[in-house]
Amino acid sequence: MRVFVTGATGFIGTAIVQELLSAGHQVSGLARSDASARKLIDAGAAVHRGNLEDLESLRSGAASADAVIHAGFIHDFTRFPEVCRVDQTAIETIGKVLTGSDRPFVVTSGTALVSPGKLATEDIIPAFNPAWPRASEQAADAVAATGVRTSVIRLSPSVHGDGDQYGFIPILVNIAREKGVSAYVGEGLNHWSAVHRLDAARLYRLALENTASNDLASDTAIQSTRFHGSAEEAITVRKIAEAIGRQLHVPAVSLAPEAAAEHFGWFAHMAAIDCPASSSRTQEQLSWHPAHATLLDDIENGIYTR
Structure with a gap:
């Protein structure tokens, strides 16, 4: 298939592009800069110039493709409601083309x-x-209701691996460096799920191929199919904080819930959230079997603290 990929030069997107190319697909990646375009060319993909706010570039990219993966998102939490609207509009725009x-x-x-x-x-x-x-x-469900073959990949809070600079683990590492302690809230027994970026990339390919081959009856095409990018369903935030502390040579400490906002800032909610996630159904349906390093292995191997 000729696949149009948004977010094609990001941390996860570059792995998706390589996974698709290795499986024999052709890829056209959205690129907003010369550096991004060069990245795609070096990978062996075609370049489609534009960005998530350039709706005409999204329309033409989708129109010239056999399939679309929307992996792009503007990771600017200072204007989060705005970038969420950009994301929704991008999905709606691509959906109308399809x-x-x-x-x-x-x-x-x-x-x-x-x-x-x-x-x-x-x-x-x-x-x-x-x-x-x-x-x-x-937005995906609204597109699916028009008859488009739509699926959603829900990614874990931590998509980890070499090159991760802007995810949640780097945020925790930077806070620990700044504060001199690696903190968790209360007993730190709240859970995150996690997935390695290369396992996530394979999941995107399998989901795309599955969505393309499914025989969707009109009464089942109302809602998107959900898949979970969760290789490890429940890792305590305390274990994550302790692993970061060992790498930075700072103590891992417990914070009272009322102290979390001052310590973590805007990230306090995520630091305290309990959000384990199963992928049993995804693994069975897609024969997806995560095989790469665990989150704690990546932290202990120093990829976030070099």
Whole structure:
């Protein structure tokens, strides 16, 4: 297939591009700069100039492809509601191009807020939460309701591996460096799930190929299929903090919940959230079997603290 990929030069996107190319697909990646374009060319992919706010570039990229993977997102938490609207509009724009065709569309979301406090599974469809205005899944479902072959990949809070500079683990590492302690909230027994970027990339390919081959009856094409990018379903944040502390040679310490906001700033909610996520159904349906390093292995191997 000729696959149009947004976010193609990002941490996860570069792995997706390589995974698709290795499987024999052709890739056109969205590139907003000369440096991004060179990255795609060096990887063996075609360059499609534009960005997530350039809707015409999204339309033309989708129109010239057999399938679309939307892995792009503007990671600027200082204007989070705005970039969430950009993401929603991008999904709606691409979806309109694909309506009336048989071309698959894979959209990116996350597992963290699917069912906080209990194990998230693929069948849980959370209501929209105005406190967290990212509406990727709702936008994908609206596209699916028009008959587009749509699936959603929910990524774990930590997608880890070499080259991770802007994810949640680097945030924790930077805070620990600044504060001189690697902290967790309370007993630190709240859980995150995690997945290696190369395992996540393979999941995108398998989801795309599955979505393309599914025989979707009209009464089942109302809602997107959900897949979970969760290789490890439950790692305590305390273990993560302790591993970071060992690498930075700083103590791992417990914070009272009321002290978390001052220590973690805007990241306090994620530091305290309990969001384990299962991928049992995903692994069975797609024959996806994560095989790369665990999150704690990556931390202990020093990739975040070199």
